Amino acid sequence: xxxxxxxxxxxxxxxxxxxxxxxxxxxxxxLLVSFTTLLIGGLLGLLQGLNRAxxxxxxxWLNYYQVLTAHGILLILVFTSFFTIGYFYxxxxxxxxxxxxxxxKLAWIGxxxxxxxLVLAVIPILMNEASVMFTFYPPLAAHxxxxxxxxxxxIGIWMCAFGSFIQVANWRKENKGQHVPILSYFATGVFxxxxxxxxxxxIEVFMIIPWALGWVETINVMLARTLFWxxxxxxxxxxxxxxxxxxxxxxxxxxxxxxxxxxxxxxVIILLVVLNIPGGFHHQIIDPGIHESxxxxxxxxxxxxxxxxxxxxxxxxxxxxxxARKKGGRGIFRWFSKxxxxxxxxxAPMVAxxxxxxxxxxxxxxxxxxxxxxxxxxxxVVGHFHLTLGTSVALTFFGISYWLVPYLSKRVxxxxxxxxxxxxxxxxxxxxxxxxxxxxxVGLLGSPRRTSYTTYFDNATALSWDPYLMFLAVGGTLxxxxxxxxxxxxxxxxxxxxxxxxxxxxxxxEDIATPTPYWTERWGMIIVIMLLVIGMGYVIPVVDMxxxxxxxxxxxxxx
Amino acid sequence: xxxxxxEKIWLIASFGVIIGMxxxxxxxxxxxxxxPPSGMETIDPQKVDVTAPFDEPGVYEIGENEYEVxxxxxxxxxxxxxxxxxxxxTVHFTMTSKDVTHGIQVAGTNINAMxxxxxxxxxxxxxxxxxxxxxxxxxxxxxxxxxxATTITVK
Numbered sequence: 001x002x003x004x005x006x007x008x009x010x011x012x013x014x015x016x017x018x019x020x021x022x023x024x025x026x027x028x029x030x031l032l033v034s035f036t037t038l039l040i041g042g043l044l045g046l047l048q049g050l051n052r053a054x055x056x057x058x059x060x061w062l063n064y065y066q067v068l069t070a071h072g073i074l075l076i077l078v079f080t081s082f083f084t085i086g087y088f089y090x091x092x093x094x095x096x097x098x099x100x101x102x103x104x105k106l107a108w109i110g111x112x113x114x115x116x117x118l119v120l121a122v123i124p125i126l127m128n129e130a131s132v133m134f135t136f137y138p139p140l141a142a143h144x145x146x147x148x149x150x151x152x153x154x155i156g157i158w159m160c161a162f163g164s165f166i167q168v169a170n171w172r173k174e175n176k177g178q179h180v181p182i183l184s185y186f187a188t189g190v191f192x193x194x195x196x197x198x199x200x201x202x203i204e205v206f207m208i209i210p211w212a213l214g215w216v217e218t219i220n221v222m223l224a225r226t227l228f229w230x231x232x233x234x235x236x237x238x239x240x241x242x243x244x245x246x247x248x249x250x251x252x253x254x255x256x257x258x259x260x261x262x263x264x265x266x267x268v269i270i271l272l273v274v275l276n277i278p279g280g281f282h283h284q285i286i287d288p289g290i291h292e293s294x295x296x297x298x299x300x301x302x303x304x305x306x307x308x309x310x311x312x313x314x315x316x317x318x319x320x321x322x323x324a325r326k327k328g329g330r331g332i333f334r335w336f337s338k339x340x341x342x343x344x345x346x347x348a349p350m351v352a353x354x355x356x357x358x359x360x361x362x363x364x365x366x367x368x369x370x371x372x373x374x375x376x377x378x379x380x381v382v383g384h385f386h387l388t389l390g391t392s393v394a395l396t397f398f399g400i401s402y403w404l405v406p407y408l409s410k411r412v413x414x415x416x417x418x419x420x421x422x423x424x425x426x427x428x429x430x431x432x433x434x435x436x437x438x439x440x441x442v443g444l445l446g447s448p449r450r451t452s453y454t455t456y457f458d459n460a461t462a463l464s465w466d467p468y469l470m471f472l473a474v475g476g477t478l479x480x481x482x483x484x485x486x487x488x489x490x491x492x493x494x495x496x497x498x499x500x501x502x503x504x505x506x507x508x509x510e511d512i513a514t515p516t517p518y519w520t521e522r523w524g525m526i527i528v529i530m531l532l533v534i535g536m537g538y539v540i541p542v543v544d545m546x547x548x549x550x551x552x553x554x555x556x557x558x559x
Numbered sequence: 560x561x562x563x564x565x566e567k568i569w570l571i572a573s574f575g576v577i578i579g580m581x582x583x584x585x586x587x588x589x590x591x592x593x594x595p596p597s598g599m600e601t602i603d604p605q606k607v608d609v610t611a612p613f614d615e616p617g618v619y620e621i622g623e624n625e626y627e628v629x630x631x632x633x634x635x636x637x638x639x640x641x642x643x644x645x646x647x648x649t650v651h652f653t654m655t656s657k658d659v660t661h662g663i664q665v666a667g668t669n670i671n672a673m674x675x676x677x678x679x680x681x682x683x684x685x686x687x688x689x690x691x692x693x694x695x696x697x698x699x700x701x702x703x704x705x706x707x708a709t710t711i712t713v714k
Contacts, residue, residue: 065702133699137660139676140701221660221676286671288598288678292588295595299584303577310573314566368580369595370587373671377662377697446666448697454705461666461693462708550601550677556659558634558701 018501023093024408026107028494030086031405033115034079035490041074042483049435049476053469054453064452065131065559070122072134076389077153078118080239083397085110085160087242088187090404092164094504095181096171103163110159113152121149131559133450135232136208138224141555144212147205154198154205161191172521179516182265183506186245189269190238192527196534197234197277200227211555218552222289223545229280230538236389237276237305241269243396246349247316250400252507254345257323259507260315266520268315271308274530278537279305282367286376289548294541295369301537302367309360316353344421345413345505348399351429352392359387362440377450380443383436391432398424398486403502405493412500417489424489427482435475442468596672596682604676607631607657624648632674633657635703637694642711649685662698665711673698686713 019027044067050056051064058064089107093099099107123145124130130142168180168188180188204227211219248268252259259265281298284290321335329335340346362384366375375381402421406413443449447465456462519525562570588594607613612629616638619627626648631638633656644650654663656676664671665684672682686692696707 063702065699065704131702137698139659222678225660225675284673286595287673288596288675288680289601290597291599292594292597295597296585296588300577300581303580307573307577311570314569318566364576364580369584370593373595373669376671377664446664446693446695448662448664448695450699450704451695451697452705454708456693456695456706456708459693459708459710460691462695548601551603551605553604553659553676556634556701558659558703 018410019090019093019408020098022104023090023099024410026099026104026111027086027090027093028405028408029111030082030089031401031408031490032494033111034082034086035401035487037074037079037082038483039487041071041079042480044068044071044074046476046480049472051453053471053473054466055473058452061128063128063131063559065133065450066125066128068450069131069133070125073121073125076134076236078114080242080389080393080397081114081157084190084239084242085157087397087400087404088164088183088190089160090408090504091183091187092167095184095506096167100167100170103167106159106163106166110156110163113156113159115156117149117152117154117156119149120152121146124149128559135228137228138208138211138219138221139553139556141208141212141557144209147209147212150205151202151209154202157194157198161195164188164191177518179262179518179521181506182259182262183245183249185266186241186249186269188523189273190241190245192523192530193234193238193241193273193276196527196530197231197238200277201231204228204231214555218554220545220549221553222287223542223549225287226280226284226538226542226545229283230277230534231280233280233283234276236385236393237272237279239389239393241272243349243352243393244268244272244312246396246400247312247353249507250403250505251316251346251349252319252323253505254343254403255320255323255340257319257326257507258510260319262509262513263516263520264311264315266516268308268311270520270526271311272305273526274533275301275305275308277530277534278302279367281537281541282372285367285369285372289545290541291544298537299367299369301533303364306360306364309356313353313357313360342418342422344402344418344425345399347422348402348425349396351425352395352399355387355391355395355429355432359384359392363388375443377448378443379439379447379449382449383439383443386432386436386439390436391428395425395428398428401486401490402493403505405490406497406500406502407504409494409497410499410501411493411497412502413493414497417492417497420485420489424482424485427478427485431475431478431482433475434471435479438468438471438475596680598678598680600679601677602655602679604656604658607655612653613655618642618644621651625651627651627653630654630663631657632661632663632696632707634659634701635696635707637663637696637707637709640709642709644686644711644713646689646713647685647687648713649683651683652681654680654682659700660698661696661700661707664695664697666693666695668692671697686711689713 047067124143130146132140132142204224210216248265278301282302324335324338327338329338365371442465616629616631621627654674656674661674668684670684672680674680692711694709
């Protein structure tokens with residue numbers, strides 16, 4: 001009784017006074033690193049765009065492949081993970097009554113480990129000792145320090161995952177029989193996936209380290225690649241799941257509505273957690289060493305991940321229509337005008353969702369075997385993930401920043417910054433239309449990804465791609481302007497905006513909502529099912545890769 | 560959890576799209592033999608030069624209008640290169656890598672396959688239209704990756 005009272009008092013105090021300074025500092029620091037990374041990674045992206053268009057020759061001390069390795073690691077791993085952790089720790093602080101001191105400590109330890117890892121990984125890249133791309137496929141061998149950096153980074157992420165689990169477990173102990181608040185539920189899904197998928201890459205890195213140090217002579221190339229994709233594919237879906245949390249929970253509040261069915265929301269999270277990891281195989285559809293029938297099974301395993309997203313698409317538009325009609329919206333499409341298009345907290349995630357329509361459709365197409373063969377390793381794929389990760393995820397994160405940062409810094413979003421955010425969204429959307437659009441098209445014509453500007457000895461086919469590649473420079477320039485505006489807005493909201501209280505927008509469920517079944521809280525069961533699905537996807541091909549392995553490969557440094 | 564009728568229709572249609580893609584892919588793979596390149600044979604990647612058939616890479620006529628190209632991929636070239644074949648021939652490519660992971664792609668065709676050390680990859684293509692086809696490496700393989708290219712001329 002006494003503990004419950006104390007707990008509810010603490011919860012209320014947090015709601016009334018806002019986030020505690022210690023918790024705010026943690027999330028603010030994470031966000032600051034995240035947006036600094038965005039700035040650096042984005043500028044590197046501009047260099048690539050200009051090079052690919054044939055407008056800029058990069059110097060030998062900072063060549064295209066160094067820039068591309070850094071761009072990939074900074075944006076797909078660092079920008080996203082720091083944002084996600086900063087966001088979900090603020091979520092835990094807000095909805096679970098403040099972070100426990102030991103949880104906060106874990107998050108700081110994780111922060112330091114990740115920074116150490118980042119520095120260790122970036123130094124060899126700058127020294128041109130690790131031009132291995134974000135995928136670091138053996139037998140390309142980077143300087144061993146690069147892999148040590150990855151180890152520190154992964155352990156840092158684990159610390160944050162454990163912190164989240166401890167925080168949620170503690171809340172459940174003090175609130176027996178209740179459902180974990182929805183955003184913390186999303187966080188649990190995200191950290192479960194982060195933890196289990198990074199086990200695969202950890203195994204891979206521990207295969208690589210003794211080989212890169214020269215202690216063992218050869219490595220199983222195929223196995224390393226498969227372990228990487230179990231992680232690499234899941235990673236991008238984790239950032240997507242983080243963005244989806246804002247679509248389901250935050251956006252309805254911003255537009256003045258209620259959220260869609262709580263049960264469906266939780267089922268979507270469970271499905272994304274359970275189905276995700278075997279999706280890695282759709283990066284290996286045209287690899288040797290994997291049997292055709294296994295690849296066919298994996299068409300289903302990959303496309304199944306699309307199903308929860310199709311559920312999400314329905315849910316989002318249902319919420320929009322319901323809310324708009326309540327405000328007097330009419331007609332089949334005219335009700336769209338009742339949505340708050342002038343509010344960046346809505347506009348940015350809305351454009352993000354719209355981008356996911358072609359992004360998701362392209363994803364379904366390219367993970368289908370024979371269609372993948374047309375698009376694999378062409379610029380189409382790069383266009384695809386700039387739509388999904390670069391737009392759906394990034395723009396949602398930007399949209400979140402316009403309320404999360406002032407909430408943390410106890411400041412307010414001024415109309416001027418809101419307007420700036422609208423321009424930001426427009427620059428970003430236009431930039432991606434040019435860049436991702438051109439990438440998709442020229443990819444279908446055959447232009448490869450991860451290749452610096454080349455005419456292949458003045459080959460006529462290659463020269464015919466050049467006009468499309470010009471759009472990469474145009475789009476990249478617009479995106480760079482977008483990044484500069486975004487980083488300015490974050491800095492302003494964190495340090496200079498007027499003082500005041502900003503709400504943490506969490507929509508309520510409908511008044512007549514049916515109660516959510518309690519089995520959705522049984523994470524033990526969900527994880528067991530997830531492991532079974534991973535087993536279905538991986539046991540046969542991985543055992544095959546180990547038993548029927550060819551003699552291994554020695555390390556190569558062809559740069 | 561209660562579903563509205565239009566939601567049920569949407570979800571059934573969504574599921575239908577997925578199953579439809581599956582059936583179509585399966586039909587193409589197992590009936591029409593259009594499955595993705597999945598060579599299952601292996602080779603010692605450090606002994607490619609002394610292992611048949613890669614000890615003698617080249618273009619071999621194996622039947623009427625049918626050719627086999629035994630090809631090695633290495634930093635940063637294809638062997639053999641500048642291949643010439645008559646129009647209307649079916650070409651079977653048998654490939655492996657002598658060093659890192661490469662990819663072969665022939666613009667304007669469906670030839671697209673990963674070629675990895677230790678594995679023998681196979682892909683077949685019929686060339687009907689005359690002209691010069693650009694062959695390129697589409698997996699980053701090092702500092703000269705952007706120069707790893709050759710041509711197939713169909714006469």
